[in-house]
Amino acid sequence: MEKQVLITVSREFGSGGHEVAAELAKRFGLPLYDESILDSIAHKHNLKLDKLSRFDESPINIFTSRRVRGFSNSPEEHVSAMQAHFLQQKAQAGESFVVLGRCGEEYLRDFPGLISIFVLADREFKQQRTMRIDKVSAEEALELMARNDKRRKYCHNQICQGKWGDSRTYDICVNSAKLDIRGTSDLLEAYVRARIAAM
Amino acid sequence: MLAAQICAVVIFLVMFILLITEKLERQVVTLSCGLATLVIVFGLCLRDGAAVLQTLSLQSFLSPGFWYRIGEAETSSGINWETIVFIAGMMVMVEGMAASGFFRWLCIKLARMVNFKPTPLFFLFMALSAVLSMFIDSITVIMFLAAVTAELARLLDMNPVPFILSEIFCANLGGSATMCGDPPNIIIGTSLGYSFFDFITNTGLIALVSILVVAPYFYFFFRRELVPMGGRAADPASFPDPRQAITSRLGFALSCAIFAAAVVLLVTHAQTGLTVSTIGLAISLVTLAAAGRDALQLLRKIDYATLLFFIGLFVTVSGLEHTGVLELLAQLIEQVSGGNVYIMIGIIIWGSALASAFIDNIPFAATMIPVIRTLSAAQGVDLSSLAWALSMGTDIGGSATPIGASANVVGTSIAAKNGFPVAWGRYCQAQTLPTVLVLIISTVIIFVRYL
Numbered sequence: 001m002e003k004q005v006l007i008t009v010s011r012e013f014g015s016g017g018h019e020v021a022a023e024l025a026k027r028f029g030l031p032l033y034d035e036s037i038l039d040s041i042a043h044k045h046n047l048k049l050d051k052l053s054r055f056d057e058s059p060i061n062i063f064t065s066r067r068v069r070g071f072s073n074s075p076e077e078h079v080s081a082m083q084a085h086f087l088q089q090k091a092q093a094g095e096s097f098v099v100l101g102r103c104g105e106e107y108l109r110d111f112p113g114l115i116s117i118f119v120l121a122d123r124e125f126k127q128q129r130t131m132r133i134d135k136v137s138a139e140e141a142l143e144l145m146a147r148n149d150k151r152r153k154y155c156h157n158q159i160c161q162g163k164w165g166d167s168r169t170y171d172i173c174v175n176s177a178k179l180d181i182r183g184t185s186d187l188l189e190a191y192v193r194a195r196i197a198a199m
Numbered sequence: 200m201l202a203a204q205i206c207a208v209v210i211f212l213v214m215f216i217l218l219i220t221e222k223l224e225r226q227v228v229t230l231s232c233g234l235a236t237l238v239i240v241f242g243l244c245l246r247d248g249a250a251v252l253q254t255l256s257l258q259s260f261l262s263p264g265f266w267y268r269i270g271e272a273e274t275s276s277g278i279n280w281e282t283i284v285f286i287a288g289m290m291v292m293v294e295g296m297a298a299s300g301f302f303r304w305l306c307i308k309l310a311r312m313v314n315f316k317p318t319p320l321f322f323l324f325m326a327l328s329a330v331l332s333m334f335i336d337s338i339t340v341i342m343f344l345a346a347v348t349a350e351l352a353r354l355l356d357m358n359p360v361p362f363i364l365s366e367i368f369c370a371n372l373g374g375s376a377t378m379c380g381d382p383p384n385i386i387i388g389t390s391l392g393y394s395f396f397d398f399i400t401n402t403g404l405i406a407l408v409s410i411l412v413v414a415p416y417f418y419f420f421f422r423r424e425l426v427p428m429g430g431r432a433a434d435p436a437s438f439p440d441p442r443q444a445i446t447s448r449l450g451f452a453l454s455c456a457i458f459a460a461a462v463v464l465l466v467t468h469a470q471t472g473l474t475v476s477t478i479g480l481a482i483s484l485v486t487l488a489a490a491g492r493d494a495l496q497l498l499r500k501i502d503y504a505t506l507l508f509f510i511g512l513f514v515t516v517s518g519l520e521h522t523g524v525l526e527l528l529a530q531l532i533e534q535v536s537g538g539n540v541y542i543m544i545g546i547i548i549w550g551s552a553l554a555s556a557f558i559d560n561i562p563f564a565a566t567m568i569p570v571i572r573t574l575s576a577a578q579g580v581d582l583s584s585l586a587w588a589l590s591m592g593t594d595i596g597g598s599a600t601p602i603g604a605s606a607n608v609v610g611t612s613i614a615a616k617n618g619f620p621v622a623w624g625r626y627c628q629a630q631t632l633p634t635v636l637v638l639i640i641s642t643v644i645i646f647v648r649y650l
Contacts, residue, residue: 045619046428047618047619055620055622063219064601065602066221067221068609071609073611075615079615081616082618
């Protein structure tokens with residue numbers, strides 16, 4: 001790709017944001033950075049992945065963390081900082097990519113090629129997808145959605161200037177329930193192409 | 200008085216909650232609460248201008264005893280300027296030492312002495328951490344030691360966490376050994392009039408016995424992790440050279456000399472009559488003079504936020520003291536202990552440890568000093584026994600959790616920045632048992648030696 005494009009996809013749990021991000025990455029021939037970021041970091045530091053992944057996209061607990069002269073004991077904050085460093089290094093090297101969640105739109109905000117997307121969906125749509133994919137009951141699906149969205153929201157809002165899910169934080173917000181995953185991906189592909197043309 | 204007491208307690212609790220939530224800078228919290236204490240408690244409720252002046256304690260600078268003192272020291276309340284001047288002076292000296300490359304040079308020099316072999320390095324860095332923390336604040340010690348440890352661990356293909364966790368524990372333990380090692384000790388020493396020598400012969404002895412127990416403990420606990428992780432260790436020839444750490448030969452020599460002079464002055468301050476404020480001021484002036492054109496840069500690096508935090512804290516605690524709330528707390532301890540000195544000391548040491556494991560030990564120590572003073576006066580218990588119990592409880596209790604002491608936060612943060620995040624479970628698994636062991640040792644020694 002001639003111009004640097006950094007597509008960030010934030011999402012509600014069950015909205016299919018991950019699939020949309022993967023589809024965009026495939027259509028534009030870009031790498032997708034999701035939990036795979038931690039794979040790379042773990043490999044680099046010769047660490048076990050689970051030592052890092054348990055803190056992935058998790059909020060900082062104010063009762064179990066403390067800050068002293070700019071140092072913080074919060075593993076969640078450090079894992080997030082490692083991911084930020086990883087993404088910024090890739091972006092500074094001129095690479096184009098798609099990043100799923102992980103406060104990508106905040107960490108990459110200074111790069112002109114940033115296109116930030118938020119995928120939401122109707123509750124019923126998200127519930128049905130969660131029941132199908134995670135093989136859980138309707139109630140469990142609702143609980144899973146609520147728990148994960150709460151975690152993502154707290155994590156995002158602790159780090160980012162804009163609020164999670166607030167349309168002012170992103171370039172475009174789209175309800176994936178209206179066009180389904182494929183239709184949403186088509187719409188977003190067209191949007192990204194228009195943005196690239198306007199760069 | 201009741202309204203004043205309620206206001207003082209509410210302001211104090213608000214301060215603690217705001218400090219825990221970290222929504223605001225901690226100096227903003229304590230200064231705001233200090234101002235609220237002066238206006239609401241002393242002004243509106245008590246209408247006591249004398250209490251305001253006593254709390255601000257500005258007259259202490261004019262007192263000869265603030266700078267030079269022979270014999271028994273007076274106990275003080277309000278803003279403890281002696282602590283603040285001393286800490287500021289030590290900050291200047293430490294900045295000067297850091298700028299010259301002293302800490303990095305010392306760590307690498309010692310590591311090279313044991314040929315970078317993991318087990319001797321493990322014991323050596325624990326000892327270094329404890330000894331340095333006796334004279335320099337544990338945050339600075341861990342900041343440099345953990346950074347070098349992480350660098351060496353990377354070269355040796357080892358996990359730095361066992362090293363860093365044991366260094367943190369020893370920094371807190373070393374800090375408990377002297378008057379200037381840990382902020383609670385400085386506050387206890389200057390408020391109750393104890394010298395460096397008093398601390399080293401009392402808490403120092405407890406720390407020495409404790410380190411002889413915890414060093415082997417840490418070795419057995421971590422022994423399986425003191426081996427390469429399976430990757431490729433670097434060629435020893437590529438290991439850092441201590442000489443490269445020195446940024447200026449003259450600055451380095453002067454730093455070493457100033458540090459040595461500071462140690463001598465602190466060790467002998469009861470004999471020379473020089474107070475810690477005089478020593479702090481003197482070493483800072485000499486460091487600034489030695490820094491020459493870089494003096495302004497050193498002054499800019501001082502952690503003013505911490506100094507302001509102390510000022511606000513002392514004022515807020517004064518609100519509790521003047522309104523008699525701390526006397527009520529002392530009476531509560533009296534009632535619970537039934538006047539039994541063993542139970543009283545047990546409550547102070549274990550209660551302080553429990554509180555310090557979760558909240559900042561500096562405000563806790565500042566709050567408890569008037570309490571033990573009241574207990575001693577009311578019950579006829581030797582004040583020094585209570586002081587050593589408070590010192591060990593606050594200094595050691597902080598080791599139990601990742602947020603209990605500043606050194607823990609800095610050390611685990613450096614480990615995480617190097618790719619090794621330390622979760623609560625992992626931290627507590629390693630540190631809780633030695634914390635309990637040291638508290639048991641402290642309790643037994645205090646019981647046997649003083650009661």
